Amino acid sequence: MNIGNEFRIQGRAVSRGIAIGRVVCLHGSKRQFFRLDLSENQIDTEINRLEIAFNLAVSQLIKIVKVQNETQSKIFETHRLILEDLTLIEKIKLIITDQKVNAEWAIKQVTESYLSIYKSFKDEHLKERQNDFEDVMERLLISLGGGETHISLEKDSIIVAKDVKPSTLVELSKFNLKGIITEKGGWTSHTYILAREQLLPAITSAKSIRRQLKTGDLVIIDGFNGIIIAHPNASTIDFYQNKQNQNALTYESNFVDLKGKLKTLDGREISIFANLDNADGFKEAKFLGAEGIGLFRSEHLFNQNHSIPVEDEQFLAYQKIAKAVGNDGVKIRTFDLSIENVSNESEVNPALGLRAIRLAFTNIDTFRVQIRALLRASVGNKIEILLPMISDISEIFHAREIIESERKTLETNGLKVDFPKLGVMIEVPAAVLMVDEIAQEVDFMCLGTNDLVQYMLAVDRDNETVENWFRTLHPAVIKSIKKVINAAEKVGIPTIVCGEMAGSPVYATILIGLGVTNLSMNYKSIPRIRQIISQIAFEEAHIVIKKLETCRTSFEVEKLVSQLFTENWSHLFPQEHLPVAKL
Amino acid sequence: MLESNLKIVNQLGLHARAAAQLVKLSSKFLSSIKIQRTDSNIEADAKSILSILTLAASRGTIINITINGSDEEQALDEIEQLINAGFGEL
Numbered sequence: 001m002n003i004g005n006e007f008r009i010q011g012r013a014v015s016r017g018i019a020i021g022r023v024v025c026l027h028g029s030k031r032q033f034f035r036l037d038l039s040e041n042q043i044d045t046e047i048n049r050l051e052i053a054f055n056l057a058v059s060q061l062i063k064i065v066k067v068q069n070e071t072q073s074k075i076f077e078t079h080r081l082i083l084e085d086l087t088l089i090e091k092i093k094l095i096i097t098d099q100k101v102n103a104e105w106a107i108k109q110v111t112e113s114y115l116s117i118y119k120s121f122k123d124e125h126l127k128e129r130q131n132d133f134e135d136v137m138e139r140l141l142i143s144l145g146g147g148e149t150h151i152s153l154e155k156d157s158i159i160v161a162k163d164v165k166p167s168t169l170v171e172l173s174k175f176n177l178k179g180i181i182t183e184k185g186g187w188t189s190h191t192y193i194l195a196r197e198q199l200l201p202a203i204t205s206a207k208s209i210r211r212q213l214k215t216g217d218l219v220i221i222d223g224f225n226g227i228i229i230a231h232p233n234a235s236t237i238d239f240y241q242n243k244q245n246q247n248a249l250t251y252e253s254n255f256v257d258l259k260g261k262l263k264t265l266d267g268r269e270i271s272i273f274a275n276l277d278n279a280d281g282f283k284e285a286k287f288l289g290a291e292g293i294g295l296f297r298s299e300h301l302f303n304q305n306h307s308i309p310v311e312d313e314q315f316l317a318y319q320k321i322a323k324a325v326g327n328d329g330v331k332i333r334t335f336d337l338s339i340e341n342v343s344n345e346s347e348v349n350p351a352l353g354l355r356a357i358r359l360a361f362t363n364i365d366t367f368r369v370q371i372r373a374l375l376r377a378s379v380g381n382k383i384e385i386l387l388p389m390i391s392d393i394s395e396i397f398h399a400r401e402i403i404e405s406e407r408k409t410l411e412t413n414g415l416k417v418d419f420p421k422l423g424v425m426i427e428v429p430a431a432v433l434m435v436d437e438i439a440q441e442v443d444f445m446c447l448g449t450n451d452l453v454q455y456m457l458a459v460d461r462d463n464e465t466v467e468n469w470f471r472t473l474h475p476a477v478i479k480s481i482k483k484v485i486n487a488a489e490k491v492g493i494p495t496i497v498c499g500e501m502a503g504s505p506v507y508a509t510i511l512i513g514l515g516v517t518n519l520s521m522n523y524k525s526i527p528r529i530r531q532i533i534s535q536i537a538f539e540e541a542h543i544v545i546k547k548l549e550t551c552r553t554s555f556e557v558e559k560l561v562s563q564l565f566t567e568n569w570s571h572l573f574p575q576e577h578l579p580v581a582k583l
Numbered sequence: 584m585l586e587s588n589l590k591i592v593n594q595l596g597l598h599a600r601a602a603a604q605l606v607k608l609s610s611k612f613l614s615s616i617k618i619q620r621t622d623s624n625i626e627a628d629a630k631s632i633l634s635i636l637t638l639a640a641s642r643g644t645i646i647n648i649t650i651n652g653s654d655e656e657q658a659l660d661e662i663e664q665l666i667n668a669g670f671g672e673l
Contacts, residue, residue: 078603123641
């Protein structure tokens, strides 16, 4: 035996859990057949043969639909509809009569013609439908041979195959099936929907697994981390047997993938950006997976010497950050300052005072200088302008007028300028309520969740005496985020969440479930966020959100988050990381 | 004849189980029901699942539905409801 030859293969977990068992390799189960040329008088018999097989296959499907649970029922009801689709059987008959060939050969041709269409689809979920189609056609071919498939499994078997059809899974799960490892297939494939329902651990995307494992090999499936352990040694087996016996609650995931586009388990692409205030950090941020700077707080330029940098100084600073980021692009937020920052005047309530866009319009010359510097720096660079604290659409119109007039001034002076995109921060309740109208007027929106919570709940985020009222998971906050996401989606512009929420594993998961696809955060948080997001399915997060939406108080949301996260992803979120519900 | 443009709003698009629901619903009606993508001329018969699947209508795709027959109003009404409700997956 191969004791001591333990090795690990990384795949993608599509059904969680731990399984230990012996490999059973499944090879192409298609019936072998060949082309037969028929004489004119054999055609009717052949059509008759096809019809008998067809009826047999239909009756098998009816049986499966009746016997099994709802999920299985729906899947095989779909198979039945495919089989009973009139165009399908007509096409097969037409080939039999036109080409005078046997039914098997006709089925092969029809199968190939449909598969070539499905394979050309770009959408991952729709592509997976070829698996169902092949499954139905195989059933028809087997019925032509007159019988059912006869597979049986030894004790504690783990199937290893290129892919597994839904019917095969149903057939095999009557035996001692413990887990599935395949090279192809994804989260939404019907096979894995069934596997999750039956609590059968499954891993896909296991590259060339069929060359590395053979029937009889001992193997462990770690369906939390997507790891396959071949020829495990005694201590590894011990470790996993213990994990199996304890409940999954104590399990911790250790999988971090920094390469390539971040995707949820079910294939939804998520873009990660960095919140950065200087050019130096971008190299590391990019290494960790940042696809650009989602928030550059321009007031940080200003804070260094406590005076407003002159136009050329700003221009050079913006150009420097834009050059460092390159094609990934940088969203530069115009000064988000309060009157106290720029003068000796003080306000009783600066958070609600003359600040951000209001201060910009009051000290219009300073704003014009910044706009000119931004317009000049955007030539040949990917810079986008972000306006802070918008509460009225007229502020967007006014800002655009200023941008246009400064563009003209620069052009008149013979300077080159570009047309950077314009976006706004959504952080004031008025902006949330007017978000459908705002979305029509901008190129993108950014959700500043810290200020959104502060303004939405009227709680000073720096005042400890009211910290019990600062509730990020307040139902009003969740509703607000959803409203913003929907508005952006309706007009087809991106929303980037760039507050604290984006960089927190629990909140980021909630954001994903709400439909967010762009997160901008302190780059140090990127690895942890990538680890979490790559191991959850959007579908799961979405179901969690649907349940949270029924809550009426922050306490209920916090309690339910803690409960649902533990049920779904205890391996990703240790209890101490989950929010503590406060009454 | 009735015509309507509808957007596919559910996450997975017009996938197999969603298509199955559409076929089952469409088959209840006597009217002929055709679906076409607005961005190409691929046309499908709403009563044929294989035909619908070839549309490859992912989330966000806008489809044009043409219904012709005695029960066209009822058919359009119910089909609109099914698609706008994201096949119950929203």
